[in-house]
Amino acid sequence: MPLDPSDESRYDRARLRQWARGRARSAAVDRRDLLRLFAAGAAAGAVGLGSAGPAAAGTAAAAAPAAVPGTVKALPPELFTIRGTNAETNFAALRGTGHLTPVDRFFVRNHTSTPRIAADSWRLTVWGGGLAGGPVEFSYDRLRALRAVERTVFIECAGNGRSFYTTQQGQQVSGTAWTLGAIGVARWRGARLSDVLRQAGVTRAAVDVLPRGLDDEVVANGVNLGRVRRPLPVSKALDDVLLAYEMNGQPLPPDHGGPVRLVVPDWIGVSSIKWVGDIEVGDAPLYSPWNTDTYRLFGPSYAPEGAPMSRQTLKSAFELELGASVPVHRALLLTGRSWSAAAPVERVEVSTDGGVRWRRARLHDAPRRGSWVRWSVPWTPRAAGATALLARATDATGRTQPATTPHNTQGYLFDAVVRHPVTVV
Missing domain, CATH: 3.90.420.10 (Oxidoreductase, molybdopterin-binding domain)
Incomplete structure (x- = not known):
């Protein structure tokens, strides 16, 4: 073959x-x-x-x-x-x-x-x-x-x-x-x-x-x-x-x-x-x-x-500093990017409460294999304190980012949902 x-x-x-x-x-x-x-x-x-x-x-x-x-x-x-x-x-x-x-x-x-x-x-x-x-x-x-x-x-x-x-x-x-x-x-x-x-x-x-x-x-x-x-x-x-x-x-x-x-x-x-x-x-x-x-x-x-090694994996990232401080009761537009080498990214979901609830993000690019899609979701924090932002993508093969990635000692191909810490002040 x-x-x-x-x-x-x-x-x-x-x-x-x-x-x-x-x-x-x-x-x-x-x-x-x-x-x-x-x-x-x-x-x-x-x-x-x-x-x-x-x-x-x-x-x-x-x-x-x-x-x-x-x-x-x-x-x-x-x-x-x-x-x-x-x-x-x-x-x-x-x-x-x-x-x-x-x-x-x-x-x-x-x-x-x-x-x-x-x-x-x-x-x-x-x-x-x-x-x-x-x-x-x-x-x-x-x-x-x-x-x-x-x-x-x-x-x-x-x-x-x-x-x-x-x-x-x-x-x-x-x-x-x-x-x-x-x-x-x-x-x-x-x-x-x-x-x-x-x-x-x-x-x-x-x-x-x-x-x-x-x-x-x-x-x-x-x-x-x-x-x-x-x-x-x-x-x-x-x-x-x-x-x-x-x-x-x-x-x-x-x-x-x-x-x-x-x-x-x-x-x-x-x-x-x-x-x-x-x-x-x-x-x-x-x-x-x-x-x-x-x-x-x-x-x-x-x-x-x-x-x-296989082809690259499925990932999502926020366009925001890790550990950033954001103001309470003020409308924000969270933005980020998701990508997959296997197929176009078709859906991105975002959680602003550590993974309890998820909302679908708006995609700003036509999904295409070999590239990423930019996305956004509005958020108005309602309470002060530490929280974690999460984004997870699903590509056209039906694969969604998992909660964890199987460990390998050289740390390749991490594809799990990343917990992005922020503090609401």
């Missing part, structure tokens, strides 16, 4: 089985080193590439703004919360900004630091046994000469919402303590990866496509893993993936992968490789630390080898 290009988890399971049997090649990392890294991850669930250590209770809310070494754009504290090498968008800063996330508010997820690469010196090399001939090089101008397409989709870190495993569910996890701001929706413009692969001479023998970034090499648990890379099945690569060079009508900024990055709709954010510099087209299954050693679900509920 051919792989469904949107089904990341099925692809992941197949590659893990092939690698365990010696039938998938460990691209650029010694197999013994990968086995050691995998054993560490399976035992402790804490490989944590690019992570900021355990996410203890209250870590996310208490993080102090600071400079992020190696980033280019300004990261003012009213727009971002700094988390190690990363910068999380403060969701309240999105209120009134429209459907697209402004570039100056788009979150930054770096495994190392942002490289500065001039467009006129950038080159993309496409190579491998899945091509009819030798390596083919694309300059920036050659890429832009291909037919351009646009896609409005979100990119979201797999750990978005991670801190709530601890603050809501009392469970320790490793990794960057994101709240809900490790997501952004942009209008990406670029060339189809399928057009590039066809120009390079992709053949029917091609199995996997492995894009690699131009940022610094990553070292984890004493193993040099090389540059960030994560394979895609050729079916996905030939489907809807972009080599993007514009973001919201501007040349792609350095912190967001400029001059050229991948945009892989529906899949977790690490698949959308930034600063892409070469693409291997394999005629045999390919493997890297970023598709089965890490970005897996480890924990008591999972098999020792972990469970594969």
Whole structure:
């Protein structure tokens, strides 16, 4: 049966089985080193590439703004919360900004630091046994000469919402303590990866496509893993993936992968490789630390080898500071956003009393897969004191955000309803 290009988890399971049997090649990392890294991850669930250590209770809310070494754009504290090498968008800063996330508010997820690469010196090399001939090089101008397409989709870190495993569910996890701001929706413009692969001479023998970034090499648990890379099945690569060079009508900024990055709709954010510099087209299954050693679900509920990551999950967030104070007896308009990678969000319900009663919110965007919907609901607080705001979304598959998310030690794919504390004064 051919792989469904949107089904990341099925692809992941197949590659893990092939690698365990010696039938998938460990691209650029010694197999013994990968086995050691995998054993560490399976035992402790804490490989944590690019992570900021355990996410203890209250870590996310208490993080102090600071400079992020190696980033280019300004990261003012009213727009971002700094988390190690990363910068999380403060969701309240999105209120009134429209459907697209402004570039100056788009979150930054770096495994190392942002490289500065001039467009006129950038080159993309496409190579491998899945091509009819030798390596083919694309300059920036050659890429832009291909037919351009646009896609409005979100990119979201797999750990978005991670801190709530601890603050809501009392469970320790490793990794960057994101709240809900490790997501952004942009209008990406670029060339189809399928057009590039066809120009390079992709053949029917091609199995996997492995894009690699131009940022610094990553070292984890004493193993040099090389540059960030994560394979895609050729079916996905030939489907809807972009080599993007514009973001919201501007040349792609350095912190967001400029001059050229991948945009892989529906899949977790690490698949959308930034600063892409070469693409291997394999005629045999390919493997890297970023598709089965890490970005897996480890924990008591999972098999020792972990469970594969699936596409991103269903979430909702208020455009309001966590712990905000709001005035009693004054009409407010609560606003927020909900999204799902599986299907369009069709309904959002809001509770202003900690989940006792729910009201349907008004949607302000046409529901669309791969993007979010903005919503609002009026509220006039009637009594002073602490309460919690809750929002839960339902998508077109009929799935509704649950009360809790099954625990995994690296804190991925949190999708439970978030309790948003406020104080009425």
